[in-house]
Amino acid sequence: MINTTELRVVLPLVLPGIADTRDRCVARLIALLEGRPGIVQVHIVGSEGPSPELCIHYDPSTLSLSRVRELAQAAGAELSAAFGHLVISTSAAMQPRAASRIAESLRKAPGVVEADVAASGAVRIEFDRGKTSEKSLRDAAAKLGLGAEGPSAEAAEHAPGQGEHAGHGHASGGPFGERSELIFAILAGVLLASGWLIEWREVGPGWLPTALYIAAYFFGGWFTAKEAFENLRERRFAIDTLTLVAAIGAAALGKWAEGALLLFLFGIGHSLEQYAMGRARRAIEALAELAPDTATVRRDGSTQSIPVGELQLGDVVIVRPNERLPADGVVVVGTTSVNQAPVTGESVPVDKRATDDAKAALAAFDRLGPEFRVFAGTINGAGAIEVMVARRAEQSTMARVVKMVTEAQAQRSPTQQFTERFERIFVPSVLVLVAVLLFAGFVIDEPFAATFYRAMAVLVAASPCALAISVPSAVLSGVARAARGGVLIKGGGALENLGSLTSIAFDKTGTLTEGKPKLTDAVAAPGATEDELLAVALAVEEQSDHPLASAVVAGARERLADRIKPATVADVKSITGRGVSAQVDGQTVHIGKPVLFSELPDSALPAAVDEANKQLVANGRTTMVVRQGARFLGVLGVMDTPRPVAGQVMAELRQLGIERLIMISGDNQQVAEAVAKTVGLTEAQGDLMPEQKVDAIKKLRQEHGKVAMVGDGVNDAPAMANATVGIAMGAAGSDVALETADVALMADDLAQLPFAVGLSRSSSRIIKQNLWVSLGVVVMLIPATIFGLGIATAVLFHEGSTLIVVANALRLLAYKGKTPARAALDAKVAEAAR
Structure with a gap:
């Protein structure tokens, strides 16, 4: 039996830019290391948490600790050089079905290991650098209609293995740009209504209504047919295919009006889906546009205006009253108050003053007091200040948040993965059912026209359009609303987990106190x-x-x-x-x-x-x-x-359905219990060493299932890594907190927590509601159409459910983030200011 020693390394330190343990590079890293003499076992610890660690068990008689660390770093560097991770943000949203089809096409491209495409236009690609290049992938994305433009391959190669900055391009959807499908659908509706009125009033020649219906077919079915043929080329049977077949079947039966109605409503539904995705995408883009394009910088004894992209570390920029700050930095001259709501969600301006030692402050920017540091995109108050730049434009807190939210959009949530698996099984099953129904004439005495009509009605009823849009629209709206409120939620998984858990653990020092x-x-x-x-x-x-x-x-x-x-x-x-x-x-x-x-x-x-x-x-x-x-x-x-709002926050969390509020602390048990009693926690565990905090979280997960851990993202990283959801406070300006947390509260403000939990709760409810509506309508309509419900009625119910789930998801963008705790704190601050 070999006596082994254990080394743990935070995964992103070995594989920069990779925190998701499902990434294929993690499995490759483990395989590389386990093949080395002296290394007994390699595995991941805290795979569901915000800071996964690479755990290496090795024989100390064969390898020294430093050598094991060198091997891990070398293996990580080898993989980073071999595999790239490209993140692209296109300028246009798309339907979820189109996003899924494009993702499959990208996965078939040479050298692509994995690809995810979000309906909001965010694209994430993992690729083999030996088989393809970033430029080739951008070209391939452009050919698929993504129209991505971004930094050149040469410029991007400076950071192998890391997600690149998002590019922006134009993705024209037709002769009228992004609105083409909506305009085509409206034209189809006008032609359909005109044909129906002429037929009802019996005016004009007899062929005119049919001609108008055929024209409605053209405009209403253009984009549906285009997407259906794209799917058929990829040998995929999707919702568009079912709709197109049903419309053709209606036309074959002479039911032109019903077929035109189907295509018109389907086109309107598609347009609304794109509108929903565009709303969520624009909410994120609005963050990126907060920082100004130029900055007034003091150089060589004079001032000059330069693009913010040219700012260097140590530059001193002049910020006049009521201007937006161009960069993250340290105040070196002047006093003012700054509206930090665009970054941190704080509704009350924060007072700022000059630091005594700018260079020392620059070196310790992450740990600097809030009165000295400022962030790009925030709004200066009445005082003129000078700021020393601490981070380049692409590394500012705002830029990092936008990048991370873009990546989060491309990650599929557990429910979204379920609905995609369901669709892959359901759509072929519907085609089989329709084929069986076509032989109903052998069982019951009816003409083939009636049998065929019933089969087409079932096709319409069984198309899970609402299901396809139900989850992504809710997830994207929830993530976008959170970012606007100063909360960074990294994907649908964290959003759904935070929305369903009933236990939250807190660190004491700096979190509750x-x-x-x-x-x-x-x-x-x-x-x-x-x-x-x-x-x-x-x-x-x-x-x-x-x-x-x-x-x-x-x-x-x-x-x-x-x-x-x-x-x-x-x-x-x-x-x-x-x-x-x-x-x-x-x-x-x-x-x-x-x-x-x-x-x-x-x-x-x-x-x-x-x-x-x-x-x-x-x-x-x-x-x-x-x-x-x-x-x-x-x-x-x-x-x-305790923080002034801690008691109110705990009361609000209980109102939101959080049943267990636990403190885990290194302080003695009596101190822990005293603080817990003061703020209203249900349990306190004191005298815990860092490794005992990890054990406490593991025990809580065993007893209560999902559990969140709230800390500062640095000292509490191991415990947060073992929680279902890691929540970091005061993440603005902190690289570690931003990288390690599933959910990052940008302000050092406990009052943001009920907002984050409440929004996640609402998102989970809306996702469930949308699933019930979308699946319920399909379950109801299939037997109804089998027993005689007409195509027109089925279309109204079917497309009506799509409108309902999209409108329901968009409600999240208007979620009210003003909790009583936040309002109480703002009132106290305002009173103190007076």
């Missing part, structure tokens, strides 16, 4: 006063760099309000793990944990001080006892206080 300890209590001992206790503590802690010292200093200054003259302090010494000692006005002062005084001679805590300490600890405080000379002055209580 402010992340900044505050002095909450000062309990004086008998014979001492609160002012005396605070004055001594202030004098000593001002000399300390301990994280809790600043909380004590700030709290003491606020309470004392300059009432007491500062004491003289000398000989300050840190007592590791226990506290601090110093000389104050000639007397020795000790400030530290209660355990410190059990270790010092003759310093047992008096009963009153001990009782006060225990009470504070029971309430979740971190305590410090203060003694000057032989006198105990009292106990100080410090606590990382």
Whole structure:
């Protein structure tokens, strides 16, 4: 038996740009590594989470840790050089059926490993660099009607293995551009109505109504026939094929009006689908257009206007009042307030001021305070400022969000994958049923014309048009609405999972709490006063760099309000793990944990001080006892206080159907329980090391099924990786949070969470509603047409269901994101500003 050692590496560090464990490059990477001597096993950990890890078990007697890491990096580099990932965004939406057909055509192109095409125009292609190039794939996409234009292959090759920036092109749908199908459908409707009126009023020659119906066939059936023939060339039987056959059958029976009605309504349905996809796509494009095209930059002692694409790191740009910011950067001159709603969803402007050390701030941009950093696309307030550029235009937070949302559109959700599998089985089954119905004359006594009419009616009834559009329209609308509200949801899978889970786990520090300890209590001992206790503590802690010292200093200054003259302090010494000692006005002062005084001679805590300490600890405080000379002055209580909206947020989550709200924290159990009780959580688990947080998440998944984990996306990455949905707060400007999370709340604002959950809940409900409507109509119409329901009535029900599911999905674009928690916080901020 070999004794093995384990190495874990975050997957995107080995395969840049790849976080989806279903990507074929992940399987190739595992195969490459497992073939190396000394490597026993390779697998993925946290495959459903936001930060999957490559776990390598190796024999330490054969390979060193550094060598294993080198092998992993080399294998990743080899695959990145061999396989590319291209993301294209076209300028026009399309019907989901056309998107599916184009995706299949792309998969057949030489060198293409996998291809996904979203109805909104987003395209994602994985390809073998040895067999094809990016330019060839862009040309192939253009021939399929995608009309993609983007960076040249040479320019794109600088980042092998990573998704390239989206290009934009023009995809003309006919003589009237993108509106051609709608105009053709309207013309078909006008011709149909004219023919019907002439026939009803019995005016004009007898051949005129039929001629008008035939003309309606031409305009109504042009795009349907075009797509049906494309499908037949690919040997696919799709919905368009069923519709076209039914229309031809109606014409063969002399039912020109009914056939024209079918094609007219089918064309209108198609146009509405394209409108729905276009609405979702334009919502995303609107984000990309927020950043200005040019920037005023200060160079060589003068100012000049240049395209934002030419901005370099370290450039200083001038932003005048009410202008949009051209780049992510650090404020170096001036003060102002910035409307960050386009990026973070915050409805209240955020105050900004200049940093003292611009270069240091630039190097630590991810960790910089919100008062110093700004983002491209946000809107400056009344003050003129100068900003040092921290990121190039294509790497700005806004650009990355747009790119990630584009990629999310091309990823099929679990329900969408189900509906596509269902269609592949259902459509051929319908054709078989229709063929069987054509022989009904051998069973019942009726003319062949009646049998044929019934078969065509069944064809119309069984076409799952509404099913094809039901899921993608809802997913795209949900993702687009979330992005507009400052929430990045990476695809339909995360949207559906967040919409159906009932358990959410939270990290404590910085998530449920402010992340900044505050002095909450000062309990004086008998014979001492609160002012005396605070004055001594202030004098000593001002000399300390301990994280809790600043909380004590700030709290003491606020309470004392300059009432007491500062004491003289000398000989300050840190007592590791226990506290601090110093000389104050000639007397020795000790400030530290209660355990410190059990270790010092003759310093047992008096009963009153001990009782006060225990009470504070029971309430979740971190305590410090203060003694000057032989006198105990009292106990100080410090606590990382909950966010102001935390309690309201938890109440809203419960209203949304979240039954279990759990905190997992590294703090002691009493502190965890105190915070949990304050904000209204159902459970608290404290004293957890990082690996124990992972175990806690795994246990929650076993007990409750799906569970989300909310954290900062950095320290909580392992736990988030093992959750069904990882949710990162404060993701704006943070590369790690954006890359690792399934859902990223762009603002460091807990009040965005109910919006994200509520939107996902609504999306899940709408997806289910659409599935029930689309499948229900088909289930109802098939037997109804078999037993005599006419084509015209079947068409009205059939196309009516398509209109219903599309309109239902578009409701998500108008989802109201103003939760009571958000409104309450905005009101508090506005009141404070006044």
